[in-house]
Amino acid sequence: MKLNILKDDLNESIQHVSKAISSRTAIPILTGIKIDVQPNGVTLTASDTEISIQSFIPPEKDGTAAVEIITPGSVVLPAKFFTEIIKKLPSRDVTIEVKENFLTWIRSGSAEIQIVGLDPEEYPLLPQLEENEVLNVSSDLLKAMIRQTTFAVSTSETSPILTGVLWNFSQDRLKLIACDRLRMASRESHIDSNNSLNFQNIVIAGKSLNELNKLLPDQNMMVDIVVANNQVLFKMDTILFYTRMLDGTYPDTSKLIPQSFQTELTIDTRKLADAIDRAYLLSREEKTNIVKMTLKDENTVEISSSSSELGKVKEEIDAHTLSGELLSISFNSKYMLDALKVIDSDYIQICFRGAMQPIIMKPEDHSNMLHLIMPYRTTG
């Protein structure tokens, strides 16, 4: 294997795949990045068995040569050292050549590096997915849907299925749900699928989705989603992102949502978030995060927290509209802030069924998103 390549292109591609490198892995070859050089381009692969990422560098980019392939072949190079040394090479041109026993020579300007490579035959094969049914989603929408749900997954391994986000697609509606017993976030959207595509109970680890989100481009483009066996593949322009599905059956969360309410409030999203943020500062010091919302009259919402050691924070905000019974309810302010942060609408609707019942929050201008937060049972 021998090729000339531009440092910046190689570097960019390494950055893409390196998100799948785990420093602690039971499979030593997975500490490496696999490089495949074929006449049609260069493919880099990294995997931590949960996720696998491939990044492709075509011979030409925007009409200028990026890669000159001299001899096809492949090798696995230790990820950490390879990543760092490529970043710091002195010239924009890099020559990589694999010699006997996978000893790999890297030359750039006056620098000459030999890296002990590994046999690419030992590198695990990526899953082969049948691409009969492909869902085509815009990357901006995908990014928003992931951001608006993934924060709510459980971080506890006692119910592994809750560390993932549930993906359902039927009747051209994609719905994502994350839930950790004390809160829930769901987001749905209409997506044209042009066929009878339909999948249920696809659960993808929140950690994997966070990595995927970093790879989704700043500029909007279409992403193909392929679901097959126990894998989901997200296909971007030059990047393939594979993730394993979590085993198990995701609980039915629809039962959590009350069907009728005693009180409905609409309020300025930003003002509420800022007031809760201040009250949170105090409650965080107490390590409880408890903040109280009191509906004082049909125009006034009071946000407060108090700590015997530190003091009190209190603030009144105008309600935009308020109907139904007045009440006082305590909740985990961190959870409330997480939800408010991902609601892009100017006003939100908050529905209450009583101080001991779940709080339901929706953007005021559409019903594609729903957040649920369990209240604290306090005596206050």
Add this chain to the structure above:
Amino acid sequence: MKLNILKDDLNESIQHVSKAISSRTAIPILTGIKIDVQPNGVTLTASDTEISIQSFIPPEKDGTAAVEIITPGSVVLPAKFFTEIIKKLPSRDVTIEVKENFLTWIRSGSAEIQIVGLDPEEYPLLPQLEENEVLNVSSDLLKAMIRQTTFAVSTSETSPILTGVLWNFSQDRLKLIACDRLRMASRESHIDSNNSLNFQNIVIAGKSLNELNKLLPDQNMMVDIVVANNQVLFKMDTILFYTRMLDGTYPDTSKLIPQSFQTELTIDTRKLADAIDRAYLLSREEKTNIVKMTLKDENTVEISSSSSELGKVKEEIDAHTLSGELLSISFNSKYMLDALKVIDSDYIQICFRGAMQPIIMKPEDHSNMLHLIMPYRTTG
């Protein structure tokens, strides 16, 4: 105590003093920031006993009112919560009022905060320094001198005195020395003192100097240095920075520096640093940091490192001038990089007395700076 103050000014002042707050302190009141309100302005104080910082907010700034003092007084407020809540207040105007038992009310826009304050009488007094003898130094020079030496202090507590930087001033020359047995950095400069000022064996903890450096302004101004008893005071525009001197006698480092050399090399600082940086990447993986410099002929310097597991890095750089015996010498590349980073001259002079003797490095264009690095005794 009651005052109206602009949030941004208060916030800036809190940021200044908060560098002296330690979350772990045996003296509970030192987890707080002391606020003194006098007719001539507001003073904030924080201290961790090693360093103490005061920041002063005058009633007027640039001709506009920054503070309106209603009732003088003082209070100590818990630093962490106070710092965070001020940052997040909703309005640019803040009213702070101390009521009974030091309960402190903060009002800003719709937000109302009560903080349990502490008795300022319990706050330790700052040292009173006699300002008979003051050294007046430009902040840019001070910043450079601290940056160019402090990195070389020892991090080991086995010789506490070596965790500090030695400050000597005599005959209008200020000299700073840091040393950790395997390396040394010294920097000196001429400073007009207009009197017979003279101090020796002033040792200031590296940690304190790093904090001071963060407080030194971006724009050059004059800083007064006052040395008295066991304290050094750095007086900036609106900031006072007090630091304790370390106890003990700093070792005589002049004996470490060889008086004659076998080999003298001058070389491009940046090119050498970049080549060593690449070799360092490999040696760091081996956790040795050992890099070898080989003077191959009078034009050629080779930088290399090798690892049985990972491979090799090798690079040749042109010597600018090279005279004396050729040699091969191994050293801690991290130490060498630290020194190269603070040398601002385009070329450096490196002097060798043999593979087992200290390496001496100086900027090629002046003799105000000297770095010493002990070689590794290798068989290579």
